């Protein structure tokens with residue numbers, strides 16, 4: 001990260017926090033679906049939560065580069081990959097590991113390396129070189145180019161923000177979109193729309209989930225050796241191979257979503273018939289919910305990503321005129337069931 005913008009960002013966070021009511025710790029309503037934002041309430045010791053972004057701040061003031069992680073120096077590899085990297089080489093901000101170059105077309109420079117002088121970290125760092133992405137960011141592989149351009153414009157204009165002011169990587173995404181040139185936006189839209197998308201979630205209905213820790217920006221990792229925790233009315237999602245995701249950023253890795261018993265059947269009824277509460281998703285998202293024209297596919301994306309979008313739209317921080325009637329009458333439980341079912345689809 002370029003030092004000067006970082007220091008300016010920190011100073012302006014301090015100034016903004018000192019000068020308005022948001023200097024209080026964030027108090028979100030008790031029924032807030034924290035799990036969709038990668039936060040488990042009540043917070044456990046060791047959970048790393050970004051500082052809240054004051055509503056008065058510009059997104060760039062709230063980009064939060066996370067805390068440096070000491071590198072253990074161990075060279076690791078992934079099945080079928082030719083290279084080895086240490087944890088921090090795999091995570092290099094301006095040139096993260098590209099384990100499987102054969103899985104995608106050649107990357108534009110902004111995807112592979114970002115732009116350090118302008119503080120744009122590589123798209124491949126968060127979304128991976130192949131665009132599959134993770135639960136805490138987004139799945140950009142195979143999205144329609146027109147939709148990618150629309151979303152970059154929405155982030156830049158402030159009509160797409162996270163409803164949870166602690167979601168620092170969404171704030172960073174907004175900063176990136178506001179900083180990119182039009183030519184770069186065109187390149188990334190063409191690039192990520194050309195990478196093949198693969199559904200990536202296994203949904204398990206259960207009363208219990210693995211104990212997890214929150215890593216700070218929305219990823220959850222299982223705690224080894226801990227007894228399971230009651231799932232309650234939420235979805236807990238973790239990488240299928242936690243070490244590969246955490247230490248190597250495995251771009252082929254999928255996710256496991258633990259969902260309350262009965263959610264798949266409830267979700268299926270809502271998604272496929274509308275059940276007098278909503279509109280059949282396939283009307284706009286395509287027959288198998290894999291996308292239609294400029295409308296993005298949703299099938300097989302992580303449950304937490306789906307829920308976060310529905311919730312952000314419901315709170316009004318993500319504007320979407322066409323989705324407004326879809327979510328208007330949905331309760332949080334129904335959105336949870338829909339998210340579990342959509343995540344489970346593997347057309």
Ligand code: HEC
Pocket residue numbers: 110111120121122123124125126127136137138139140143148151152169170172173176180188296305308309
């Ligand atoms: C620091 C991590 C980070 C980096 C770097 C990053 N993004 Fe993102 N991006 C995010 C997050 C987080 C979201 C989703 C926010 C949310 O939950 O709504 C996102 C969402 C998106 C979306 C919307 C996806 C959808 O389905 O609506 C697009 C498109 C996107 N990013 C493109 C890019 C491009 C292009 C770059 C590089 C120029 C980039 N991102 C760099 C974190 C990042």
Ligand code: HEC
Pocket residue numbers: 150270271278279280281282283284285295296297298305306309310319320321322323326338342
């Ligand atoms: C009337 C058309 C329409 C219907 C019906 C519809 N959607 Fe959408 N949806 C959209 C559009 C258009 C977008 C892209 C955002 C935008 O431009 O508003 C979108 C975006 C989304 C997103 C965010 C995708 C991303 O990549 O970030 C999710 C999640 C979603 N819809 C879920 C659903 C679900 C679940 C249903 C069914 C219950 C549904 N939609 C029904 C039009 C629709």
